[in-house]
Amino acid sequence: MKLKGQRHLYALDLGAALALTAIYVGFARLTADDAQPAYTGPTWLGFLIAAAVGLPIAVRRRWPLPALGIVLAALAAASLLDIPREPYIAAGLAAYLVGLAEPVRRSVPALAVTLPVACGTVYLCQAVVTPAEDGQGAVGVAALVLVVIGGAWGAGFAVRGRRVEAGREEQRRAEHALDEERLRIARELHDIVSHNLSLIAVKAGIAGHVAEADPQEARAALKVIEETSRSALAEMRRTLGVLRTEGAPLGPVPDLDRLGSLAAETNRAGVDVDLTVRGTQSLAEGTQLTIYRIVQEALTNAVRHAAPTRCRVTVEADTCEIRIDIEDEGPPPGCPPANRPLPGGHGLLGMRERAMMYGGSFEAGPRQEGGFAVSVRLPAEGKQ
Structure with a gap:
């Protein structure tokens, strides 16, 4: 032209x-x-x-x-x-x-x-x-x-x-877009590393604890560690592929169809997940990724701080708003968490930033009956 x-x-x-x-x-x-x-x-x-x-x-x-x-x-x-x-x-x-x-x-x-x-x-x-x-x-x-x-x-x-x-x-616009892309990649890498390493840490602790008493359970834990490591490496390659000048084969962006697999991974790490997803079929790809990462980070926190426990995940969308609720029951009485709390961390901050980016609201804190709850509300698409 x-x-x-x-x-x-x-x-x-x-x-x-x-x-x-x-x-x-x-x-x-x-x-x-x-x-x-x-x-x-x-x-x-x-x-x-x-x-x-x-x-x-x-x-x-x-x-x-x-x-x-x-x-x-x-x-x-x-x-x-x-x-x-x-x-x-x-x-x-x-x-x-x-x-x-x-x-x-x-x-x-x-x-x-x-x-x-x-x-x-x-x-x-x-x-x-x-x-x-x-x-x-x-x-x-x-x-x-x-x-x-x-x-x-x-x-x-x-x-x-x-x-x-x-x-x-x-x-200036190109530099701003580059900064935004770097921030997006940083968020993605944080979510990938935090979630998968938490699962690996939990299963490694279990394997080390039962290695002599229950070798079969130890082997099952090591199998989960192997599968989680491979999944994490593949997802990191896809995320970092955008930085390679010669290009890299990119996989699909995580969407709500993968929440079932995420729940299964979390189940293997000691958190029994009850997943409910309704009315999300027509959501845009970017919105689905945001929801997926929020749920992933919340489940990672449940694995890290509350396993073994039960967790309810509800994702609902209608013409007014998108509701995301993750509630865990906390560890059983007298049973310490499988993985002690780690210092620092940006999980809650990352979830809050993702919600704010879409003009939504974010709340997180301990439940009165025990455990921890995360509640995110996003405006319905087209009303941002």
Whole structure:
């Protein structure tokens, strides 16, 4: 599309170049009866000057400064030879591209040279060489030339400034998008690592505890560790694949169809999950991922701090809102958690950020009857 647009502009420049050349050929062929004064030099010289005035406009986008220099010299010669009486339109067209395409260090000196040469030549011809105006009239014509060339250059310079600012704004948006993508990947990696390592830690503790007394249970725990490790590695590869310049085969983004598998993994880690999902079939992919990660993080916390226990997970969506409730009963009386609380952590903060990103609400805290509850409310899609 860009190349097509450039060809269109080059075609317009070619048309303008041919039109200006034809106009100046007409000027060169005027007789004393047609205008006062009139060109009386050799025909070939008039045609050469006409070509030098018009044809460089066809290549002004490729060579702005040379085109302006040739046009300016040809217009000055035409003025001295009484070929035209016009306000340097060709110079204005060339000056526009100089202001638009050339850097300031070149376009400003070019303008500083062009304006005195053009205005001085016009005034000298109008008032001294072949007077066609009085002094005031000559100043007026020179001022018109100044307006045409200076205005054209200024217009090109202004457009250049807007394009530079637009490019900077686009770069800022790209950097912002990159930051957002990095934050998304950080959240994804946190959820993946936190959830799977918690399962591995729980099962490793069980395996170590029952290794001698119940080798079969120990082998089952090691099997869960193997499966969880493989799953975690595959999911991390998919997440980190977006950072590889050569590209990587990406798997599907986790959605609500995988909540069953997530519940099964959590069951193997000592948390009996009662999962209920209703009305979520039409939710967008991004919303499903957010819900999946919230449930995953809440179940990870249940495994880490409350296993063995029971946990109810309810995900419901209707036309008003999306409700996500995760409630665990806490460890049985007299039975310490399978994995002691770890210092720090960003699980609750991550869930809160995901809810806030969709304009929702987040609540989490101990239940009066024991255990822990997480409650998230998201606006129905289309009402964010």
